[in-house]
Amino acid sequence: MNQTDPNQENRKQRKPFLVSYTIVILIMLLLNLFLFPALLESQIQNVDYGTFINMLEEGKLATVQLEDEQIYFIDKEEKLYQTNSIPQDYAIVQRLEDAGVSFGRVYKKQGVLEYLLTNWILPFLPLILLATWFSRRINRMTGAGGGMNAMMFGGKSGARQYVMDDKTGIKFSDVAGQDEAKESLKEIVSFLHDPKKYEEIGAKMPKGALLVGPPGTGKTLLARAVAGEAEVPFFSIAGSEFVEMFVGMGASKVRDLFKQAGEKAPCIVFIDEIDTIGKKRDSGSGMGGNDEREQTLNQLLTEMDGFDATKGVVILAATNRPESLDPALLRPGRFDRRVPVELPDLKGREAILRLHGQKVKLDSDCDFNVVARMTPGASGAELANIVNEAALGAVRNGRSRVTQPDLQEAVDTILAGAQKKNAILSEKEKCIVAYHEVGHALVAALQSHSAPVQKITIVPRTSGALGFTMQVEEGDHALMSKEELLNKIATFTGGRAAEELIFGSVTTGASNDIEQATKLARAMVTRYGMSEDFDMVALETVQNAYLGGDSSLACSETTAAAIDAKVVEVVKAQHAKARQLLSDNRRKLDEISKYLYEKETITGQEFMEILERKENS
Numbered sequence: 001m002n003q004t005d006p007n008q009e010n011r012k013q014r015k016p017f018l019v020s021y022t023i024v025i026l027i028m029l030l031l032n033l034f035l036f037p038a039l040l041e042s043q044i045q046n047v048d049y050g051t052f053i054n055m056l057e058e059g060k061l062a063t064v065q066l067e068d069e070q071i072y073f074i075d076k077e078e079k080l081y082q083t084n085s086i087p088q089d090y091a092i093v094q095r096l097e098d099a100g101v102s103f104g105r106v107y108k109k110q111g112v113l114e115y116l117l118t119n120w121i122l123p124f125l126p127l128i129l130l131a132t133w134f135s136r137r138i139n140r141m142t143g144a145g146g147g148m149n150a151m152m153f154g155g156k157s158g159a160r161q162y163v164m165d166d167k168t169g170i171k172f173s174d175v176a177g178q179d180e181a182k183e184s185l186k187e188i189v190s191f192l193h194d195p196k197k198y199e200e201i202g203a204k205m206p207k208g209a210l211l212v213g214p215p216g217t218g219k220t221l222l223a224r225a226v227a228g229e230a231e232v233p234f235f236s237i238a239g240s241e242f243v244e245m246f247v248g249m250g251a252s253k254v255r256d257l258f259k260q261a262g263e264k265a266p267c268i269v270f271i272d273e274i275d276t277i278g279k280k281r282d283s284g285s286g287m288g289g290n291d292e293r294e295q296t297l298n299q300l301l302t303e304m305d306g307f308d309a310t311k312g313v314v315i316l317a318a319t320n321r322p323e324s325l326d327p328a329l330l331r332p333g334r335f336d337r338r339v340p341v342e343l344p345d346l347k348g349r350e351a352i353l354r355l356h357g358q359k360v361k362l363d364s365d366c367d368f369n370v371v372a373r374m375t376p377g378a379s380g381a382e383l384a385n386i387v388n389e390a391a392l393g394a395v396r397n398g399r400s401r402v403t404q405p406d407l408q409e410a411v412d413t414i415l416a417g418a419q420k421k422n423a424i425l426s427e428k429e430k431c432i433v434a435y436h437e438v439g440h441a442l443v444a445a446l447q448s449h450s451a452p453v454q455k456i457t458i459v460p461r462t463s464g465a466l467g468f469t470m471q472v473e474e475g476d477h478a479l480m481s482k483e484e485l486l487n488k489i490a491t492f493t494g495g496r497a498a499e500e501l502i503f504g505s506v507t508t509g510a511s512n513d514i515e516q517a518t519k520l521a522r523a524m525v526t527r528y529g530m531s532e533d534f535d536m537v538a539l540e541t542v543q544n545a546y547l548g549g550d551s552s553l554a555c556s557e558t559t560a561a562a563i564d565a566k567v568v569e570v571v572k573a574q575h576a577k578a579r580q581l582l583s584d585n586r587r588k589l590d591e592i593s594k595y596l597y598e599k600e601t602i603t604g605q606e607f608m609e610i611l612e613r614k615e616n617s
């Protein structure tokens, strides 16, 4: 799950910039609110007319400035005073002259501009310059550390806005599997190579292509590879970067980005996580934060419509929640080409493992096919991680090459968490876990249509699992039959069934099994049409196909209750079946559990040996 997304770094780099500006603005506000008025007031002292006359008579006045309604004056100590003048007192001029006071300008009223200049701009100019300089410096430092040939563009604000890579240096050969995706992107590459060829014949290239797929499947990688293959500059920005700034910044960033891209054409503009700005605009609320996003989205749409596609700017975007995108983004002339980037199949997984395997030293016993078969549903990022984890493990164990056990351990670590070396399990607990796991494995092995057991372990994991049973499919399954699904549910219940059978009581250890069994049973009823009662009626719709596949009910309340009842029925039946299977094979259950208890980890082979030996005797 540890994806290394280059865009993550960008977000971090934005922080120092934001922080420094926020601090400056806060300081400005505080100073202006409290300090400056106080300073001004301390400079000029308000006195009444009587005091003014008294001071005049005492000969304390130096210079006086007469105005229509005010008199400003300084005394011999150069202190500045102000008093309201009495217009009727015409004799005052004479009296001042007699006292030898000079007339002159001692105080100047400020105009608005002057006020702004002296109170706001001049005092803070150095601060602003300092902040800008700092954020620039931070940008430059982190940018240089990025290790890629990237340039930062500061817009008017001086902030880093997006990354431009003159040469990504990544080729399609750096992306394993994903052949369909590569195929449909090849056309874009050829267009970028020679836009004229397309122009002459009158063909219009799509302005944008949308890469859709689950996280970690290589969408970002593919986008970079397109730029690398076409040997054009690569502008990239994450959707979230548009919206976390001040209001109005997003739109201007978009404008800026497209202006720069236009100058660099042919080139690629890549917008990662476009769903953050491209979410469906809801009609009702026009409140706060959404405005900014909408402005940004509108600007993006305007830019996409506005620019001339023949110039050779191709916009790629990536998302893992395509269903939440605003339909306006998907209209012809915008992201009208959709490139699915799915989780890799068996062949794809092996290819990805091989590709990343090239970067590490491998022992000759490494078999990536086995690893690929152990990891159905793993993304490219996870597979890359497995290889790296295996290499780390090899180093930890003082080996100079990665061996198959390293890979095996890495798979367990990535899929189930690292081994918890110092977990304290009582003998009794260990015994229960052993029976639980063997329960799963036995139920699976005793049924037809289930994947062979690859490994059983009762070494606790950091993820909280106290043990697990790994089954490995022989190949990829595009379709699953009802029997296979039911057998899977039975296998999930096998752990708990063994506990019941042996110990007569149950533990919390089955919570994950329960969750999985329920999920499957529910999907059978509501989505796969596998119950007689509901036939082929869709009762649920899946929302985030790529992110966990949440689904929402699409039926009446009474139906919902009937579904719940049906789900319980399905699980109950399989649980009973599992219990029966185990009690019929009680001696095997005991024997294998004892063996597992002693060895803590056993292979599928050992498991099958005991199972078959027993059967023959």
Ligand code: ADP
Residues within 6 Å of the ligand: 003, 004, 005, 006, 174, 175, 176, 177, 178, 214, 215, 216, 217, 218, 219, 220, 221, 222, 318, 352, 355, 379, 380, 381, 382, 384
């Ligand atoms: P996404 O953008 O779809 O979330 P990324 O492109 O960021 O995924 O992939 C993350 C990392 O996973 C890549 O840098 C690469 O190391 C690895 N990876 C993912 N898919 C593949 C693939 N098909 N071939 C090779 N490496 C891959």
Ligand code: MG
Residues within 6 Å of the ligand: 005, 216, 219, 220, 272, 318
């Ligand atoms: Mg990505």
Ligand code: ZN
Residues within 6 Å of the ligand: 436, 440, 495, 496, 509, 510, 513
């Ligand atoms: Zn279990």
